[in-house]
Amino acid sequence: MTAPPRFLLTLPTTGPDADPAPLPEFLTDTRRGRYGAFDAIGEVGRAAEVVGFDGVVAPFAPDAEEPLVVVAGLLRRNRWIHGVAGLHPGIGTPVYSAKLSASLQRFTGDRFGWWPVVDLPPATARAHGDFLEGPDRYARADEFLTIAKGVWEHEDFTYEGRFFQVLAGGFQGPLAGRRFPAVHLSGVSADALELSAKHADVHVFDASDDLDALIADLGGRAAERGRTVASALRLTVAAREDEDEARAVQNVPEHALTGSFEQVAAELRGYADRGVSTFVLEPPPDVAEIYRLGEQLLPLFVREHAHVD
Template structure:
């Protein structure tokens, strides 16, 4: 065993105080504006690729592209980063109402072929209603979880079968399913989250992993999780060699050894995957990879 798995969060709307990676792309040189050749030497996407490469070279398990209604489209970023890496698990965050489950499954099957089976889903269900309405989605309340259950049911059915018929409250499919090179691929690992009764019920039916926020009542939430579903933890991390240097919001804070010890303590309670973030993402990914990950691997 190599120790707890760290999945690093990609900033889809800029990084740090200067929002690095969010500035407009440089203009094309005048002699290239006919679109036939070339392009900017360095674009905002290149910065996201630097973070992903740092995570992979540092031995982290994966990267997570969160859904941000005002940021870069997470599935597009996921596709770009997945093709640029060889070993990382690439976790795409997106809302259940983003598309039909058949289209989401087909898009993901293509990405799964491109990545060699490294794509995962982190389905966002409990979005702010104002965000949903701005995206043209007016499903609210408990219906969001009912729709997410149908979404995952249909997506898995067409992924694994042919001539699939389904009639539900939100979706209907007649003779759906994939053939040829899109058939027979591993379905994305499904990450879900939330602490409501509806969230736990959805995870029990469909999740591989349930992601919890770092909170004082974590043990109570872990006790409610279906035993077939693996728990994961999401947290910001603030770590340095010297504890005196630390300031910032709550999260995993302390020296490299203290942060490693806290992660290992959660691992002893069954948490094997950690979605971590810090700003600036590139430098902090390197710091975690160089100073914390070896401590986890060495004591696993």
């Protein structure tokens, strides 16, 4: 029997849903500042751990909370769950990003992961001070990951590239010896797949992608380098006791995976049979939704998967 897939939960860090207003009914201390935006995100992260999600994802977005801050806070609040933070390779140096991550790995028991966002919309990239365009973005990301891994694994690492240079860098003392953050990447271009084949642990696709062809393409590119890369799928999901109830959920996009718990589990199992080993789920941003998925969907899927294998 093959192992059941991993389930990651997308955190509600974007837009008004990240600002909890009005105050929740259970809150007895109503003094100003006692319950803020991070507390709402923290409740979602705690619920994800309690019900059995493998990890949470804080996406990189122009109108979102800073992913590194969010994930660091959640991992310190929880004991088991993993956290994946979106980051932009053009904003910080690879050495400093690796150093931040080494400390996070020390403080959280190696539960931290990266999701470098390489090909941002031009307006978003420029608003963040990044004017690089085209294939150069992937070349820079390649250098970023090469250097980050180099200083992580070696005490005396030197690299001279087009975008970054390091002379005799490397981690020693308390920063050495930790597990490098699991690298998640995405994209469907040849450049994106080649970057993942070289560096990714997990490549995240969307439901609208040509999944079978892309998984095969990525697998071939990785095999040429003597590597394997896990395939993941990002899905908006709304699951209820029956299909009609699920379709009545408000604010769920038309393309979302919607249906009864059994129907959604069957769809996920179909994707797993096609080579998907990780699901990045984005339910409506409500703690109750997380408990529904964890208590009703995830156990059903694991049971179905075990039965067919």
